[in-house]
Amino acid sequence: MLNASGISAAERVYGEVKELILTNEIPGGELISEGEIAQRCEVSRTPVREAFLRLQAEGWMRLYPKRGALVVPVTDREARDVVEARRLLEGHAVRTVVAAPAGLTTLTAGLRRNLDDHRDVHADDIARFSRVDAEFHQLIVTAGDNEVLSGFYTGLGERHRRMTTASVHRDPAITDRILADHAELLNRIEQRDAVGFDAALERHLTTVHDIPGATR
Template identity: 50%
Template sequence: MSKTYSSAERAYHEVKERILSGALPGGELVSENEIAAQLGMSRTPVRESFLRLETEGWMRLYPKRGALVVPVPPHEAEHVTHARYVVETGAVRALAVTDRTGVLAELTESLARQRELARAGDLDAFAVVDADFHRAYVLAAGNPLLAGFYDSLRERQRRMNSVALRQRGIDTDAIIAQHTRLAAFIESGDADGFATELADHLTRVHGVELRGL
């Protein structure tokens, strides 16, 4: 691997991480020089990373002006939230008739980590663990097609979590309390109770009403 390629890869992952965490918010215009100086590298690998991020839809490039971080589209939160609801409730219905010991241990561990991060005020790490909490029971259902589709939403979901935590002033303690109730419904095999709690949880966090569910 060449030095230029490795620098471009590092620039790509660093800038994308800033977008997903909300450190580079949607609508912000950034320059190659600015990012290159922050990362201690030349403009060339940064330019390559910007081109890659534009291809993926995270940035829009304007010659001689810079790169615009593409804001979250107006209806993306609604679409992602509805898709998540369908996949997560389906996964829990499948789990209701299987051995849930392993996933329950994973959820318990996640809840402990969430409390730790909430006390530390580390919202970026909390957003990641939040997303992983939900992903855990989707994977545990054992349907690779649902898991693959859910993972395709992961980056959008993480960015939405970061935006909600940073901009909407979401109470992490309230999120943890809801996660605890979701885990309890999974433990008891109550898929209907889980579905009701999940709809309320997603509405509270993302401000999206799950109509007709």
């Protein structure tokens, strides 16, 4: 059954539960039940079951019959892999923009607007903070003008959001570091310094996400 917006109950539950996972309101390692989510979303168990199956297929949870659904935690390996992929994609995009800077003005203007919006986010609104953070990095990748890489990064951005949210929950003061780092990244792009951008991005990602064994 569709609601007034044309969205099925299963689609709505999927979106709501996924957002709870991405914002760490349901942390990794927590076991949740169909009944609990059905009550929270005010639906029957059938759409919850459909949503859970989809979330399991995407790797966000693991289902256990008669027990519930385990939210899969972010492992150290996954965190390292996400950071490495982001460095490759963002670095490639910046090198592309610097080499053919027709879109450089558009990119830097967009990043500056994003940074202004980011500074205006209330400290307690972690969900919005992580969303605007992800948008900053998505702008960079999109500027690389490669639709395949940009599409890949969209999916990667969800893991990015989850990791950022976890970092802010762990250390709320990290928000100041994120904003300062974004300002530095923007400055490197404005200077057309792709090498400096790569180095600044590596420091930013390994520090914010507390990658084990990383040099800070």
